Amino acid sequence: MATMPASASDLLKSFKLKTKQQELLIRVSILCLVYILAFITRLFSVLRYESMIHEFDPYFNYRTTLYLTENGFYDFWNWFDYESWYPLGRIVGGTLYPGLMVTAVLIYRILRFLRFAVHIREVCVLTAPFFASNTTLVAYFFGKEIWDSGAGLVAAILIAVCPGYISRSVAGSYDNEGVAIFALLFTFYVFVKAVNTGSLAWSLASAFGYFYMVSAWGGYVFIINLIPLYVLVLLITGRYSMRLYVAYNCMYILGMLLAMQIRFVGFQHVQSGEHMAAMGVFFLMQVFYFLDWVKHMLSDTKLFQAFLRITVTSAVAVGGIALGLGMVSGYISPWTGRFYSLLDPTYAKDHIPIIASVSEHQPTAWSSFMFDFHILLFLFPAGLYFCFKRLSDATIFIVMYGLTSMYFAGVMVRLILVATPAVCLISAIAVSTTVKNLTVLLRSKNKVVQTGSTKGSGGSKSSSKALLDQSQPFQKNGAIALLFGAFYLLSRYATHCTWVTSEAYSSPSIVLAARGAHGNRVIFDDYREAYFWLRQNTPQDAKVMSWWDYGYQITAMGNRTVIVDNNTWNNTHIATVGRAMSSYEDEAIEIIRSLDVDYVLVVFGGVTGYSSDDINKFLWMVRIGGGVFPVIKEPDYLVNGEYRVDKGAAPKMLNCLMYKLCYYRFGEMMTEYGKPPGYDRARGVEIGNKDVKLEHLEEAFTTSNWIVRIYRVKPANNRWWLNRYKFG
């Protein structure tokens, strides 16, 4: 009987964890929680709306994924899409980054293999949150690599809820960025690990990470330029090592060879100006290695200096000549407009209106930095300070990553996304270090107190306070206050992130929600109404002309052929559509007939007050159209440089096709109580041309809130029988 309690306590003791095990347990459980948190915080969109694909580009990705599941990889790779860019078509397999689709289909196949009856749409909707969760894990390991596991944990938590990242990875946002940020961070992490260890295995992993990134997103150019830059900085600061040599060479050569397997990228790694930096640094590494070897062989310093001078000069000269020859012969293509517009924010506005017309390509406003980063914006410089205080190969990397991506984030709104992981990591270093210092301060005081007092009274705080070290007054109080302050800030951050996620970043933008007069939620589902109408009630081979924004959605949801879509690969084709929209009806009908268009679709927000409609986008159509066809002149549509649609509008504006299609029979419509008929709620004016007559087009369908209007192109007068043949 007496032995029993003893053995029981032994058993208990054996179960009692050591401090290290406790720490591991806490760390793993925090990571698990963060993993789950990162996933569920992105489900706001599903709860608020439904499990659906969002926005514009994701619809293309969804459509291709569907094609991939149905027809298999080889058909997908060779897919020529007749349903877009009519009559040109699009070689889909060679003009997309297949990483996202392949990933989704792989997940789908695995789930199917495990006998989970999921639909591919659900997989697509949840791909981004799933990869966001994985990113938190990578952030943890990355943080651990560059600082310590505490910083890693904080980084994981910060990145899990950071709005800058959530904006592109909510459930339903099935876009390349969703998996690409994971791939980006993974590549960086593994590369830093390779540099730190000099291990061939890690650099091989980084090559594969890079390959995945190339397959997923065009932003891989950032990696292939940042890593050489980083290597260059290490070389200049005299941190050249064998580790770096192994890591970079293996990553570059293998990564390049792998990346060439992606058809869309092809031989760009050896032919395009954007990738030349990496190649230059690669050759520079060889020169460095060679010099190192020569230095090792030569004992004479003087001789070596002379040799060094000659070698470096000739190497630079050979490199320069090769580059010059390549450029002149056209073998190396010059930088693209997109790349220029990154380095020079004003470039796109002057030269490529089609890039400048996209709202997410605009320079970032301060408010959106605040919105997306919140306290990280202040923690970022603090983190940089800590990084500089403890410089190592890894911290240099994160500093460079942070600074360059911050610059790009300032150039384009959408690149905030790329900066987010760096900002989170650097801020995590700041938070972790500060909290660590403060707690160390607190604990060390306790130790002093404990050694000074008896063991029994040591625990009570009132007694320990009296015995505080007099040389540093209020140090403990200050530390406690600072700790509270830090936790307060972090809790504000969490609240802000949740609020932003639920309010701003969870809207699918296909379905619009507004508050009704009685505070109830009103849903405008006009887009899908129109697309579904197209899908069900038009001939299978009908061609639909609309502005390119809606191209992907029409093909994916309406299942009809479009003239232009969001791929924007052919500027002339888009300009033709822009020209048709901005011409008079009888001029436009020529273009419409030459493009064999059956239906014209416009988006109109005048009834509901939806402001991102075609009338507000119209000036871009004029600009893009005018860029190719000088007949279209922007001043014709403006009055004293002002864009208006009311009575004072320019006559060309009042009679162009877009105006007519948007406002056809709108003059009879009462939109708001107390306002005259034909009152445009999106622009707050009474329209100028209420008597819109259409000659060659007729209204085919208008959605219940007028957001989408579809017009049928009447056959020419001498071809009336076509009407019966086509629509009968």
Place this chain on the structure above:
Amino acid sequence: MEAWIRARVTLALTLFALLFFVSRSSPPRQFVISNAERRIDLSSHIINVHLTLKVENTGTRPASEVVLTLTPTEVDHLAMVDALAIKGKRKKTTSVRLEVKPTELPDAPPIDAKYFTIYLADPLNSGESTTLEVLYVFMHFLEPFPAEIAQSESQLVFYHDTALILSPYHIKQQTTFIKTPSTKVESFIRVEPTNRVGTEIKYGPYEDCPPYSISPIHVHFENNSPFAVVEELVQEIEISHWGNIQVTEHYTLVHAGARHKGVFSRVDYQSRQFSNGASSFRYLLARLPARVHSVYYRDEIGNISSSHLRTNSLKSELEIEPRYPLFGGWKATFVIGYGLPLQDFLFESSDDKRYLNFTFGCPLIGMVVDKLTIKVVLPEGSTDPSPVVPFPVEHRLEAKYSSLDVIGRTVVVLEKKNFVPMHNSHFQVYYTFNPIFMLAEPLMLASAFFMFFVACVAYIHIDLSIRK
């Protein structure tokens, strides 16, 4: 237009042939119909024809088989035929349902007609008479003319028939009443005596009509009732013995009336609801079983947010609105799904079998279904399925793999063409199921997790490094 002409020509030819043969051959019959009254209801696109026949046996032997005759076009559109025998007089009448079967007449005149035989419960003795009530339900029988209408026009349809009832028997006296949905009748053929009062046209009474006599008529009238037709409905009923029945219904809905032509103007549709798009429809009502839960309404591109569910303890009503109003020829596809408590529909029969008792039909009210497929997905591991349906249907077996299925679930597929709401009735699917199968999936999951943890433990305790 063309179809209409063709139909007319066919009809005319048929009638000529009929008349020709009628004059030549009139086989002796046992029965004489002493009085026939026909009421044709044309108020919707489902046509109900009530036929009251007073049948008298004038032959020498007792007979129990009464023959009905229909033209081939009528048979093509016939959704159901039902016969009742009326017994008793005045207020104390009782009706007995009789068996009706399509038959071939051995001594039929060589005319283009199809026959159905009513089998009387008791043979009718010589000289006796009885009253029969026959119900025909036709679908897709009204022909829109003009075949294409603009938004502001209302829909006009043709109804073709004969003023005299086509019958192999001599009819002593007969009357036909045709009820139109409104008083707007463009034209109708008169066969005197013909009388039109309000929404009713009366043909007859006609006396002493010989067998196979006919007299073609048509009525051209306004019918703006929604010609909503479900071209195909696939209803999947998945039984889970954990307490739920999941029903998923895939609809292909079409407006089968006159095709919409030209412009669809939203301004007119919104501001002048009654004169515009009179034949179009926007709302549909589905009657679902009581205690329904987790109802959804969606299509291929996502959720449709315009629906309302009203539930009470007896029934649930789901009011749905397709994404857009349906005009003639417009289509819409959608899916309705809902869950039901298992105990309301699954029972145990005496011989240790279980059976599902469910409504065979389309929950949308007043809907014609061209092809109705019901798939009953039985739980994994169930055997010997046997369906019991009150009317003839095609049935076969399939297999389906749902979540965590290894051997697949047995699916009983029942198919019925030309389904009208009058068919709504209960059907049963019997099967045997061993409850031990319910544990298969939880055990599988538990063992998978167990294996995972074991693998984790093993990984931690095994040192795989090459270096020592």
